[in-house]
Amino acid sequence: MDISVSDAGEFGLISRIRARLRSGESVLLGPGDDAAVVASPDGRTVITTDVLVEDVHFRRDWSSAYQVGRKAAAQNLADIVAMGARPTAIVVGLAAPRDLPLEWADGLVDGLQDECDLMRAGLAGGDVVRSATLSISVTALGDLQGRPPVLRSGAEAGQVVVVAGRLGHAAAGLDLLRAGRREPAALVDAHRMPTVPYAAGLRLAAAGATALIDVSDGLVADLGHIARESGVRIELASDDLPLPPELVEAALALGIDPRSWVAAGGEDHAFAATMSDEAALRAVAMLADLDGPVPFTQVGRVVAGDAGVVFVDEPPPNLAGHDHFAPYS
Ligand SMILES: [Mg+2]
Structure with missing residues (x-):
């Protein structure tokens, strides 16, 4: 029989969790006191939070606990990087x-x-409570290291729109799971836990990104945030969307247009940015320098006009994007 968290009790569970933690370099005082102490050398703290709820954001029969943990941390760390900041610590609430x-x-x-x-961020503390529903709340902190934050509002007409990282893989994985499939593993696992190109995101900021966002809701939806906040029009071309063969193959098997995954699928946490042509060239060089290769694509242009995202050619079908209130199964 499985030993449950209530058998361990709150304090038993907490000490068991603490025993599994390693310290992060910015965590000056970790779990064990009334609150943690985290260094923020810049003097400004970037902070974000996200909640994952069972059967809304994950299913225990589709994802392992380990994968849910990776994903819960990744969503928050990606948001910190999307501000151009280096993550320093997270705190976690487990219901x-x-x-x-x-x-x-x-x-x-x-x-x-x-x-x-x-x-190299630390898990600096948290809380556990009893609840009818399993949910995980993560709050992440980050340090700007002396740089200005990269906002959604900085895009200007004449700049290019680039993406570092994968698009559509997590959405393809979710559709495969919904169809009762467990293969190909690379796509299904992309839904279970993202592979976030954190270093690439920080390099886009350093190369001169004028606006930066992690693609959590879908490329069109997230670029829409940039377009509205910046008061610009973003032009995309369906034909320019990156379509790796593994997506095309899975789409054929399911009878789906793979460009819909790429344009509207969220949760891969690629980083989308606007920048000048010269900055984009710098970004290419800086990304080539990374340990692992990260896909880098120009997907569109920023132009003057009504704020929003438009396709200059036939848009992919089903562009609704990720809806946080849609049924999960
Ligand atoms: Mg985000």
């Missing part, structure tokens, strides 16, 4: 049903910790 297996909590913490390690 757990009494019968949640202790092993599930272990996996969750390992996933959170491993994702934080990618950015």
Whole structure:
């Protein structure tokens, strides 16, 4: 029989979680006191939060605890990077049903910790409560390291729109799971936990991104945020959307237009930016310097006109984007 979190008790669970944590370099004082102490050398703190709820954002039969942990941390760390900041720490709230297996909590913490390690961020503290519904709330902190934050409002006519990272993989994975498939693993796993190109995001900021966002709701929806906040029009071309063969193959199997995944699928947390042509050339050179290759594509242009995103050719079907209130299954 599985040992559950209620068998361990609140304090037993907390000490078990603490034993699994490694310290982050900015965490001056981690879990164990009334609050944590996190260094913020810049003097300004970037902060963001996200909540994941079972059967709204994840299913325990589709994703392991470890994958949910990776994803919960990744969403928040990506938002910090999308401001041009380096993540320093996260704090986590876990609302757990009494019968949640202790092993599930272990996996969750390992996933959170491993994702934080990618950015040398620390898991600085948290809280556990009993709840009928399993949910995980993560708050992340970041440091601007002396640079201005990169906002959604900085795009200007004449600039290019670029994307670093993958588009449409997580959406393809979710559609495969919905269709009862577990293959190809690369796509299904992209839904279970994103591979966020954090270093590429920071390099886009350093190269001179005038606006930056992580693609969480879908390329068109997220570029729409930039267009509205900047008061510009963004022109995309369906024909210029990156279509890797693995997406085309899965789309053929499901009878779906793969460009819909690329244009409207969220949760891959690629980084979309606007910048000048010269900055884009700098970005190409800076990304070529990364350890692992990250796809980098110009997907459109910023022009003057009514704020919004338009296609200059036939748009892909089903561009609604990710709706946080849509049924998950
Ligand atoms: Mg975001």
